[in-house]
Amino acid sequence: MASVIVCSGPHDGHVSPMLGVARQLIGRGHRVRFLTGPAYEEAVRASGAEFVPLGDGAASAPAPSSTTGIAAVREGVRALVIDPAPGQFLALSTAIAAEPTDVVLAEVTFVGAGALSGLPRKSRPAVIACGILPSTLSSQDCAPFGLGLSPGRGPVARMRNRGLNWLVENVVLRDSQRQVDALMRELTGVGLDGLFVLDWPRRAELIAQFTVAEFEYPRSDAPESLRFFGPTSRHAAAGVARPEWWEDLDSSRPVIYVTQGTVSNADFTALIAPTLQALAQEDVLVVVSAGRRPVEDLPPLPANARAAGFLPDADLMPKVAVYVTNGGYGGLHYAMENGVPIVVAGDTEDKPEGAARVAWAGVGINLKTGRPSPAAIRNAVRKILGDGRYQTGSRRIGAAIAASPGVNGLIDEMERLLPQ
The missing domain is CATH 3.40.50.2000 (Glycogen Phosphorylase B;)
Structure with a gap:
């Protein structure tokens, strides 16, 4: 010992x-x-x-x-x-x-x-x-x-x-x-x-x-x-409760998961608000994590959105079609472990480096800003849903992680x- x-x-x-x-x-x-x-x-x-x-x-x-x-x-x-x-x-x-x-x-x-x-x-x-x-x-x-x-x-x-x-x-x-x-x-x-x-x-x-x-x-x-x-994320602690709307994830609509993490989440207008606006009329289910902040602090949710203060990523990611994130290193790896393609919008702290690697590795789209427009988010999500190369890229990294x-x-x- x-x-x-x-x-x-x-x-x-x-x-x-x-x-x-x-x-x-x-x-x-x-x-x-x-x-x-x-x-x-x-x-x-x-x-x-x-x-x-x-x-x-x-x-x-x-x-x-x-x-x-x-x-x-x-x-x-x-x-x-x-x-x-x-x-x-x-x-x-x-x-x-x-x-x-x-x-x-x-x-x-x-x-x-x-x-x-x-x-x-x-x-x-x-x-x-x-x-x-x-x-x-x-x-x-x-x-x-x-x-x-x-x-x-x-x-x-x-x-x-x-x-x-x-x-x-x-x-x-x-x-x-x-x-x-x-x-x-x-x-x-x-x-x-x-x-x-x-x-x-x-x-x-x-x-x-x-x-x-x-x-x-x-x-x-x-x-x-x-x-x-x-990544160490495969060993992350369990025990995060599933929200009451969890069964909605099993519908036929693609699940789009958006979060600003637990650090850069003081201002939800940076990424969560424009994502909700971008996808409000799309045939998708938008899932929002408030990063341990109260759900009441989030912007108003459109009909196709669900939210929780914190979510069990290990259970959620296998159900996700696109992960929209400001680029936290752990979250990126959770997505790739499950072969989920990524839209990343982060420009503070270490996040530009993670975002650049997302594009370089072919696992998603780097919006190259921390405050993307709704149109940019919508176009990126549509592109990923319509182009299987990003999922293929994420699955390739996921296979390397598994090995x-x-x-x-x-x-x-x-x-x-x-x-x-």
């Missing part, structure tokens, strides 16, 4: 996949301490893990951001990396000092573990960086993370990628890079030493990306430590890192 610390920033979309990892670790006989914000103590204890709280400065999630593009990357580095890193590292170091620890598994925005990974291996536990977002690893083959640009093909695209990477690392995020370098030196005595801030997982013993290779851009310069395990090793494969790799 290994003693493991699982680390997550205090955000629903970060805690949820890491809880999936924790449950599997416990099921395999390992001891798990789970380090995150106090708001998730009940969920952590329900998983069977021991709860360890993050302290001041790292215990609560920053407010959802409306910025886009490079500005969003810069703001994300500040809010998710610079501000919480000292509190993360202090809490993690305290937990390691309190009891022997064999392995630390941390989602990639938990940069307190990134600071730990810069220390000599003999003085720290093994570190596994868990990719709960589209891969942030910089590469000569890809545009910088956050721009939402597909890699492109041929020498011109490679020149573009190299130029954009240089610009982001040396101009756009230069000050952020210096701040993180100084912060890591203050915490551990070891700085970035030329490593780009979003590349800290390269120092970890293992990079566990929670997708399949078919849904991630190829990188000829990827580290050997990078592995694809598929992926999952969290058990990750645990196998973790156990190889343990002292013999």
Whole structure:
């Protein structure tokens, strides 16, 4: 049995996949301490893990951001990396000092573990960086993370990628890079030493990306430590109640499922309202999740729409014909696991990267905005319903997910890192 610390920033979309990892670790006989914000103590204890709280400065999630593009990357580095890193590292170091620890598994925005990974291996536990977002690893083959640009093909695209990477690392995020370098030196005595801030997982013993290779851009310069395990969503907790209108899903009308997730759902006029308007006169059944907000907060529902505060995706997705989303990574994988084609409209946080991969992988249509018009949504849904290539693409990724090793494969790799 290994003693493991699982680390997550205090955000629903970060805690949820890491809880999936924790449950599997416990099921395999390992001891798990789970380090995150106090708001998730009940969920952590329900998983069977021991709860360890993050302290001041790292215990609560920053407010959802409306910025886009490079500005969003810069703001994300500040809010998710610079501000919480000292509190993360202090809490993690305290937990390691309190009891022997064999392995630390941390989602990639938990940069307190990134600071730990810069220390000599003999003085720290093994570190596994868990990719709960589209891969942030910089590469000569890809545009910088956050721009939402597909890699492109041929020498011109490679020149573009190299130029954009240089610009982001040396101009756009230069000050952020210096701040993180100084912060890591203050915490551990070891700085970035030329490593780009979003590349800290390269120092970890293992990079566990929670997708399949078919849904991630190829990188000829990827580290050997990078592995694809598929999503953790197949291990998500059950128990979400079915709404009273559940039997309506079994009608002959195609089911169109729309949600803005549980984070970017303060303003339903961004995606849910235009989707309801777009499809009100279509021969479909529109299903809406309010992302744990009250149903009463939703816009008025047309006759062909049904809604719930939260829905059991694992039960719902097999009944869905088209998934309309702002691009949360977990939701995209739920859809593809079930071969459901996607209309994606997201332009904040990491969502442009997920949206770009939807189009690149041929699993759906990227509307390239976070506030699409009803006409754009209607045209995209009609196109997907009339063109089987998108469903074929999603089923292809779904087959790769079904064949992926999952969290058990990750645990196998973790156990190889343990002292013999």
